[in-house]
Amino acid sequence: MRLLAVGWWLQLKVRSRSRFDGLLGVLWPLFFSTTVFLMFRAGTQSAALLSAAVGASVMGVWSATSTAAGGALQQERRQGTLELLVAAPRPFPLLILPVTLAMATVGAYSMVATLLWGRFVFGIGVTIHNPIAFLAAVVVTVVAIGVLGFLIAVCSVRYRASWALGNALEMPVWLICGFLVPLSALPAWVRPISWLLAPTWGMSAIRAAAEGRTAWLDLAACLGLAALYAAAGTVLAGRLVDSARTHATLALT
Amino acid sequence: MRVFFRGGLTSYRALFTWLSPWILIPTFLIGPVFQILFFAYVGRTAGVGSDAFFLIGNAVQYAALPCLFAMGHTISGERSSGTLPLLMASPARRIPLFLGRALPVLINGYGVALFSLVAGALLLGVRLPPATLAPLALVVAVATFGCTGLGLVTAALALYVRETAVLTNIAFGVLLIFAGVNVPLAAMPGWMVAVAEWLPLTHGIAAARQVAAGAGWADVRSDLVAEAGLGLLYVAIGLAMLAFFERESRRRSTLDTY
Numbered sequence: 470m471r472l473l474a475v476g477w478w479l480q481l482k483v484r485s486r487s488r489f490d491g492l493l494g495v496l497w498p499l500f501f502s503t504t505v506f507l508m509f510r511a512g513t514q515s516a517a518l519l520s521a522a523v524g525a526s527v528m529g530v531w532s533a534t535s536t537a538a539g540g541a542l543q544q545e546r547r548q549g550t551l552e553l554l555v556a557a558p559r560p561f562p563l564l565i566l567p568v569t570l571a572m573a574t575v576g577a578y579s580m581v582a583t584l585l586w587g588r589f590v591f592g593i594g595v596t597i598h599n600p601i602a603f604l605a606a607v608v609v610t611v612v613a614i615g616v617l618g619f620l621i622a623v624c625s626v627r628y629r630a631s632w633a634l635g636n637a638l639e640m641p642v643w644l645i646c647g648f649l650v651p652l653s654a655l656p657a658w659v660r661p662i663s664w665l666l667a668p669t670w671g672m673s674a675i676r677a678a679a680e681g682r683t684a685w686l687d688l689a690a691c692l693g694l695a696a697l698y699a700a701a702g703t704v705l706a707g708r709l710v711d712s713a714r715t716h717a718t719l720a721l722t
Numbered sequence: 723m724r725v726f727f728r729g730g731l732t733s734y735r736a737l738f739t740w741l742s743p744w745i746l747i748p749t750f751l752i753g754p755v756f757q758i759l760f761f762a763y764v765g766r767t768a769g770v771g772s773d774a775f776f777l778i779g780n781a782v783q784y785a786a787l788p789c790l791f792a793m794g795h796t797i798s799g800e801r802s803s804g805t806l807p808l809l810m811a812s813p814a815r816r817i818p819l820f821l822g823r824a825l826p827v828l829i830n831g832y833g834v835a836l837f838s839l840v841a842g843a844l845l846l847g848v849r850l851p852p853a854t855l856a857p858l859a860l861v862v863a864v865a866t867f868g869c870t871g872l873g874l875v876t877a878a879l880a881l882y883v884r885e886t887a888v889l890t891n892i893a894f895g896v897l898l899i900f901a902g903v904n905v906p907l908a909a910m911p912g913w914m915v916a917v918a919e920w921l922p923l924t925h926g927i928a929a930a931r932q933v934a935a936g937a938g939w940a941d942v943r944s945d946l947v948a949e950a951g952l953g954l955l956y957v958a959i960g961l962a963m964l965a966f967f968e969r970e971s972r973r974r975s976t977l978d979t980y
Contacts, residue, residue: 489885493892500895504904505764511909512770521768637748640756650763 472559476567477574484537484575498529498579499586505649506591522587522595523679524648527672529579530614531642537572538618539635541565542625552719555626555710562623562703569618573611580607598681602688606678609688610671613695617667620702627709627718647672667694725814730822733796734830750830754784754838755845761904762846771906773846778930779903781838783923785831785866786897790890792827793873796820797880798887807977810968820874820964821957828870835862850934857933864946865926868953869897872922874960881967881977902927922956925949 485491502525509518542565545551554564587593597603621635644650645659646668652660663669667690674687713719762776800806809819836859843850850858876893880886897903900914901923907915918924929945971977 487885489883489888493888496892496895500898503899504761505768507899507905507909508761508764508770509768511905512765512768514767514769517767633745633748637752637756640753640760644756644760644763650760650767654763654767 472563473567473570476564477570480568480571481574484571494533494575494578495582497532498525498583501525501528501532502583502586503590506587506593510591518591518593519595520676521649522584522593523676524672525587526580526583527610527668527675528643528648529583530573530576530611531646531648531668532639533576533579534569534573534614534618535621535635535639535642537635538569538622539625539638540632541568541572541622543632546719551626555714555719560703561710562619562699562706565622565706566616566619566699566702569622570612570615572618573615576614577607577611595679597679599678599684602678602684603675606671606674606684606688609691609695610668610675613667613671613691613698616695616698616702620698620705623702623706623709626706627713642666642668645669665694667691667698670694723818726818726822726825728822729814729819730825733799733823734792734826750788750834751837751841753787754781754834755841757784758838758842759845762842765904770909771904774848774850774934775906775931776904777839777842777846777848778934779927781835781842782862782865782927782930783897783901783903784838785835785862786869786872786894786923788827788830788834789866789869789873790876790893791887792830793824793870793877794880794886794890796823796827797877798884801880801884810972810977816964816968817961820877820961823877824870824874824957827873828866831869832863832866835866851936854934854936857939858930861926861930861933861942861946864949864953865923865930868922868926868949868956871953871956871960874957875963878960878963878967881964881971897921897923900924919948920952922949922952925952 502522505521505525506518509521542551545554555561557564584595587595618635621638624634625632645652645655645663646666647663648668652663652669655663670687670691674684674691677684677687710719758777758780761780762773765771765773765776797806800809812819839850839858839862842848872893876886876890879889883889899905900910900918901921902910902918903923907918907924907928910918925945925948929942929949932942932945
């Protein structure tokens, strides 16, 4: 637990250093939320704007995690620190998980920024009926997204080009996890895929808490899936590190 | 001519450090298709626009991804490989050197936009009348040229700033909001429309939507001329900025710092 906490805090500091990255982190969620707010304001379903504001706020958490997680280990590889991480006496997954959790935490900023942007620029006042459940839902969703990022990140131990996977998954998850589009509006065959993704349940819990409905079942599903991802990522990390050692590809950039 | 073609091709092959072409699939094929699907479904939920509106807007806008990122990377990639000082020290003339790098990028962006149009139309069930396909392809080519001009500006800025990916992401986001990709210009505040008029893609997307709806050349001539004119303007600005930042980076010894 101490290792996770120290790693998370260190990575949080590392990822907060770059002013360029900070600028993009500030602007990127606002590009998409502005587009979405303008679309809903111009459309006939402007009553859905409140729900869209909540959904748009979570989009940034996933964006910050998916794109960065894909390139996290590639960055370690370029810095020449990946071999040190693999050779460290601590379990490799426990060294990678804090990296993606820190990314999701940085992404959590975009939730606040999007809600404030919506409030002060577009006049969208989001009323949160159950603040405690809302806060719990946000924390669990951020953690679940971080763990999903961990699953993406471990793939790049073996596959150098998997940074592209993180980029490619950004919008599919936005679409099929119900951030802005109700699952009922998607083709029926997509819904089982949505149910396997923790952000779907996290988003549902956040929305339920904001609207005053019970969020605990959704939260339990989100946590359960996150635990499954963590287990799968741990097994996968072991196998992929072994494979990278066998093929002598660990340090290849 | 040799610098233009051989130099451009060599630079393109070094892009994105890809050794096998499969890396292009998620970036250039999956990404744009999901952007089209995402905004088409959001549009349905919000009750705004039609599937064709989002298909054309996002497919044409996605040409910006290679045009902006690849052009920026032509400089930052040289820097990270340690070859930027050699490039700048070479006696090659700068205009064919940099325009040669823009040509494969332009073709790439055009291919991405056309693929996105076809794939998005098939997935969303949007029917584009056969008679509109050839004019649409030409309009997309003009829009891609306009965007490559902006890419040349980002390439020039890459001589001055280190984080070109951040810069190009911001340019991509600005185009997404302002160029009428997902929100009709009529639904935007006046100041946003005024900005949009001076951006590449705005006129190209508007022309593409009109052509897809069956409009003739006369109807879209002004938009096409504006898009091509803006493209030339951005190319000229980009080349001037490249010359300026090259001189500045030599003077301040910052060419190879990052």
